[in-house]
Amino acid sequence: METVILAVVIALVAVVAAGGLVVGSRRKKQLPPAPPSTPTITAPPAEPRVGDEAEVPRDEPRRTIEEVVLPETPGAPVAVEELPVPAAPVLEQPEPSAGRLVRLRSRLSRSQNTLGKGLLALLSREHLDEDTWEEIEDILITADVGVAPTQELVDRLRTRVKVLGTRTPGDLRALLREELLTLVDPSLDRELKTESHETTPAVVLVVGVNGTGKTTTTGKLARVLVADGRSVVLGAADTFRAAAADQLQTWGERVGARTVRGPEGGDPASIAFDAVKEGIAEGADTVLIDTAGRLHTKTGLMDELGKVKRVIEKHGPVDEVLLVLDATTGQNGLVQARVFAEVVDITGIVLTKLDGTAKGGIVIAVQRELGVPVKLIGLGEGPDDLAPFEPEAFVDALIGD
Numbered sequence: 001m002e003t004v005i006l007a008v009v010i011a012l013v014a015v016v017a018a019g020g021l022v023v024g025s026r027r028k029k030q031l032p033p034a035p036p037s038t039p040t041i042t043a044p045p046a047e048p049r050v051g052d053e054a055e056v057p058r059d060e061p062r063r064t065i066e067e068v069v070l071p072e073t074p075g076a077p078v079a080v081e082e083l084p085v086p087a088a089p090v091l092e093q094p095e096p097s098a099g100r101l102v103r104l105r106s107r108l109s110r111s112q113n114t115l116g117k118g119l120l121a122l123l124s125r126e127h128l129d130e131d132t133w134e135e136i137e138d139i140l141i142t143a144d145v146g147v148a149p150t151q152e153l154v155d156r157l158r159t160r161v162k163v164l165g166t167r168t169p170g171d172l173r174a175l176l177r178e179e180l181l182t183l184v185d186p187s188l189d190r191e192l193k194t195e196s197h198e199t200t201p202a203v204v205l206v207v208g209v210n211g212t213g214k215t216t217t218t219g220k221l222a223r224v225l226v227a228d229g230r231s232v233v234l235g236a237a238d239t240f241r242a243a244a245a246d247q248l249q250t251w252g253e254r255v256g257a258r259t260v261r262g263p264e265g266g267d268p269a270s271i272a273f274d275a276v277k278e279g280i281a282e283g284a285d286t287v288l289i290d291t292a293g294r295l296h297t298k299t300g301l302m303d304e305l306g307k308v309k310r311v312i313e314k315h316g317p318v319d320e321v322l323l324v325l326d327a328t329t330g331q332n333g334l335v336q337a338r339v340f341a342e343v344v345d346i347t348g349i350v351l352t353k354l355d356g357t358a359k360g361g362i363v364i365a366v367q368r369e370l371g372v373p374v375k376l377i378g379l380g381e382g383p384d385d386l387a388p389f390e391p392e393a394f395v396d397a398l399i400g401d
C-alpha cells in the first residue's frame with residue numbers, strides 16, 4: 001500500500017513540474033520584442049519657455065473669434081470685460097502765424113552779419129572810394145542778391161549817398177533799409193489763397209525738388225493754417241520716396257489733419273484726386289498736396305505735375321502752386337525755379353533753410369527770376385519755424401538793430 005501511495009505522489013510531482021515548464025516557456029514568448037538596433041528619431045517635444053503658459057500651444061489649430069462657440073448658460077450674468085478706451089491723441093496748438101518772422105528774426109543772423117551789417121559798415125567809411133563800392137558789390141553778390149539787382153542797388157546807393165552829404169549812422173541805416181525794401185518789393189501780393197470756395201476746398205499744390213524741404217514745408221504749412229483756424233486735409237502725392245507719406249501723416253496727426261495716401265510708387269494724380277474728394281466730403285477749408293518733383297527730365301515733370309493739376313481740376317480750381325526752394329543752394333535753386341516755372345504756373349515761392357545761411361539775398365534774386373513773390377520762409381527744423389514772408393520785418397532783420 002505504501003508503495004502505491006509513493007507512486008501516486010511521484011506521479012503528481014512529475015505532472016506539476018511539467019506544467020510549470022510549459023507556463024514558463026509561454027511567458028518567455030509574450031515578452032515585448034527587443035528594440036530595433038537603429039532607433040527612429042522623432043522631433044523632441046519643444047522645450048517650454050518662460051511665458052509659454054500665456055501662448056496658444058504651438059500645435060493647436062488656431063480659431064478665429066467667430067469660430068469659437070461659447071457655452072450657452074441662459075440667465076447667467078454675462079461678464080463683460082471692460083476694454084481700456086484708447087486715449088484720444090492730444091492735438092498740438094501751433095503758434096499763430098502772425099508775427100512769426102519777427103519772433104524768428106535771430107535765425108537770420110548769418111545773413112544779417114554778411115548783408116546788413118557788412119553793408120552798413122562799408123557805407124559808414126569816411127571815404128567811399130571805388131574799392132569800397134566794389135566791396136559793397138561783392139557782399140551783395142555773395143549773399144545771392146543776383147547781378148542785376150546788385151547793380152541797381154549800388155547805383156542808387158551811390159547817388160543817394162552823394163545827395164546825403166554828411167552821413168550819420170541813422171541816415172545810412174534808413175537809406176539802406178529803404179533801398180533793400182524796394183528790391184524786395186512790398187507791393188507784391190503775398191497772401192496765401194487758402195480760403196474754401198462755395199462747395200470745394202482751396203487746393204494748394206506743393207512742388208519742388210526732393211530734399212528742398214517740401215514735405216516738411218507741407219507739414220509746417222498745415223500747422224500755419226490750423227493755427228489760423230482752417231481745417232486741412234493732406235494729400236501724400238509724393239509716392240517717390242517711401243517715407244514721405246509717413247512723414248506727412250505724422251505732421252497731420254499732430255494737428256488733427258487727415259492724410260490721404262496711396263501705395264508706394266502709386267499714381268500721384270489719383271492720390272491728389274482722392275485728397276480733394278476727401279476735402280470736399282469733410283467740408284475742409286484747404287487741401288495741401290505734397291508732390292514728388294523729380295527733375296530727371298522736363299517732360300517727365302511736366303507730365304506728372306500737369307496730370308496732377310488736370311485731375312484736381314475735375315473737382316475745382318488749384319488755388320496755389322507753391323515752389324519750395326532750398327535757400328542754401330544758390331544758383332542751383334534758381335535753375336530749378338526756371339524749370340518748374342516752365343512746367344507749371346507757380347503762384348508763390350517758399351524759401352527754406354534761410355536759417356544759418358548768409359544767402360538771404362536769394363529772396364530778391366528768385367522773385368526777380370520768376371516774377372512771383374516769396375510767400376513763406378523756412379527758418380529752422382522746428383514745427384513752427386515756417387513764417388509768412390513780411391518784407392519790412394525781413395529787411396529789418398537783415399539790417400539789425
Ligand SMILES: Nc1nc2c(ncn2[C@@H]2O[C@H](COP(=O)(O)OP(=O)(O)OP(=O)(O)O)[C@@H](O)[C@H]2O)c(=O)[nH]1
Pocket residue numbers: 209210211212213214215216217238241244292293352353354355377378379380381385
Ligand atoms: N534748417 C532747416 N532745415 C529745414 C528747413 N526746412 C526743411 N528742413 C530740413 O530739410 C530736410 C529735408 O526735408 P524734407 O521735407 O524731407 O525734404 P523733401 O523736399 O520733402 O524731400 P522728399 O520728401 O524726398 O521729396 C529735413 O531734414 C528738414 O528738417 C528749414 O527751414 N531750415
